[in-house]
Amino acid sequence: MAGPDKNSIAFVATEVIPESPPPARETGIVKWGRENLFSSIPNGILTLVSLWLIYVILSSTLPWILNGVWTTSSLAECREVLAGKTGACFSVLTERWNQLLYGFKYPTDAYWRPNLAFVLMLVAIAPVLFFDLPRKMLVFTALYPFVAFWLIWGGTIMAPVVALLGFVIAGAFFQKFGRSNFALGFFGGAVIALIVWSIGGALIPEGASENAVLSAVPSRDLGGFMLNMMLGLTCVSLSIPLGIALALGRQSNMPLIKGICVVFIEFVRGVPLITLLFVASVMLSYFFPPESTVDLFLRVVIMITMFSAAYIAEVIRGGLAALPKGQYEAADSLGLDYAQAMRLIILPQALKISIPGIVNVAVGLFKDTTLVSVISMFDLVGMIRGPILASTEWNGVYWELLGFAALLFFVVCYSISQYSQWLERKLHKGH
Template sequence: MSHEQIGFVRTEMLPESAPPLASTGIVKWLRENLFSSPANSLLTVVSVLVVYQIVTSAAPWFFNGVWDSPSLTACREILDGKTGGCFAVLSERWNQLLFGFKYPSELYWRPGLAFVLLFIAAAPLLFGKVFPRKMLIFTGLYPFIAFWLIWGGPVSTPVFALLGVLFGAFVYTKMVKTSAGIAVIVSFVAALVFWIVSGYLSGPFENIMALEAIPSRDMGGFMINLMLGVICVSLSVPLGILLALGRQSSMPIIKWICVVFIEFIRGVPLITLLFVANVVLAYFLPPGTNFDLILRVIIMITMFSSAYIAEVIRGGLAALPRGQYEAGDSLGLDYAQSMQLIILPQALKISIPGIVNVAVGLFKDTTLVSVISMFDIVGMIRGPILSSSEWNGVYWELFGFAVVLFFITCYGISQYSQWLERQLQTDHR
């Protein structure tokens, strides 16, 4: 074969060609997400026009806003007919919006410190893989520290309360092998008896590390909403688990007690329960009994949310196949061990979206306490601030501030729940 008859063989690769402009970068994203079809293109154009109209209408109100003014009248004089918000009310009354109008201003550091410590206490619970488990010791101590910081009084009060909880936990560990249900009841009674006895023995310790006591009636603002949300959600989840398990119990008395409780609470509006806590509950107490209003509200809101969480968790329990229950029996586990190690971990993962939904709704419903004369952030706006002659007529700025606070909190809860679902892979993909 001659040299001229040999075919050409390339010894090096051709350089790669750039992909088409429409298949990469921002052009690709726009084409796939906003202009993928004629209908989507029309909706995109309409949405952009609506957003543009809203932004151009609201921008002057924000950018021309007045942040330094002693009253609404002075604010309008500064604006001199221009469109603008009177944000000076936030500068003047921020402390009342956050802490109420009676909480001493020189003691703002106490609820502020309790708020900061909340994140430290919640960190090992929310992000257990990141923070060491030893931090759970502080998590267990935090409720008593926060109570002492916010309400004040002698340090002996939270100390004896902590000792009562530890005593109840000790009794539970000793009796749980006999019967988990009886152990819970006996440990609760033991802790209650310890608290009652310690109340008579705490006299000599009243002056040790005592902070200025703050009555519950002097608390208000967003602090009340945050306290009720955190406390009631924290208490309603374990109570909801017990109610869900009780509703599926084979013991008729326990089952029907849980069924009646859940159905009754779910059939009554929360505002009705709050009125009961404020007015009716006092008629069932002995004369002269001082039952703290915040404690009464916490009890009612916890009962309300626990009934809904119980149904969410019951749905998670029902979603598990029968084989998971039989697996515990095949391993020789008793009821409490099977629930703790096999059933509840799976049911709670399935129930995360529903539990978060109840938690977000509960946190927003804490504003209902304003109807029973508790000055939360909405009560402060509707009451002392708008009734004052200086700021009568300011609405958008005040309620917008409340909206921002609630949105940040609820959005944070929602984002955390979505992250937790991805970490636990609740969809079993």
């Protein structure tokens, strides 16, 4: 019998075949462009159209920006320097930057006070935004609103001290009664705080601000982007806890508390914000005692806070409704009371679900602060529409000023959006 043919024996590899480089179309920018820009014929057409639109926009705006003038003192001088060329007159920004940021009445020698308050704000919100920082920093966070109030407004130190005392007494009331009913403890504490502030304001001597360490600045002298930041930060900080209280009050078993919360939420959501601002400017003072003079800034804060709190309450109520009933039953089975169940089990999950909606309301609220210009408060947009464009030197400059305002608002709103996305990833535990 003949032996096996050598050619019929299968080949057995004795070593690993060396790796070959991937094809050029499967790596690098070529792969990215093929998958993201030209994955199909319609996507390729849209990519080409988008590139053409970008080219058209940049070809018309880049020369205008790059040829901009920064050193003149009026629009007429800008046009003389440009001599018919296309270019922006950025000199209005270098000439009126202080009015755009601080308003035209805030004392120039006191600019360090809002600047210091802004730096301290970054330190105060850090432990709230980032959980890895020491919890002891929250003490400064709690004291910051009163420190910032004194820095920006000046005057006697007794005003923020009385306000702090009112919050301390309200917090003690909430600790006493909030365990059984969150809404009752919250609203009761708020009423007590208002009473303490009214009594404290009546006891402060009228001439106390004259001998103060920091000179007093009336709120009507606040303006510029500083006013937008103050309104946005204050109203968002106040509307979130108020919105939580309203959402829980709407689910309360007490008919009176539930009815008040429902009427409040539905009424405020059905009224435009600009109407509430006119109410704050004209009518809100009639709801206070005749001898009291409630500051316009405080009245605007009250109205904007009420407006945003109603929307946040509905966002949080949606988060509470999204939780399965088993979570409430689990809290009851562990023997937790109402406050413990809300603080440890229910609200952490509901707030996590509600993050996108809360951020959406916060961003919209910050942009809506520009509406205060209609009631003669010179915020950033009010400064542009009023004193700057009304002056003979800069009458006719629009794109430079409005573009600067848009850039400031974009930076703040984009930062809020990016933080919310980071927070969602941080809180995502895979279940």
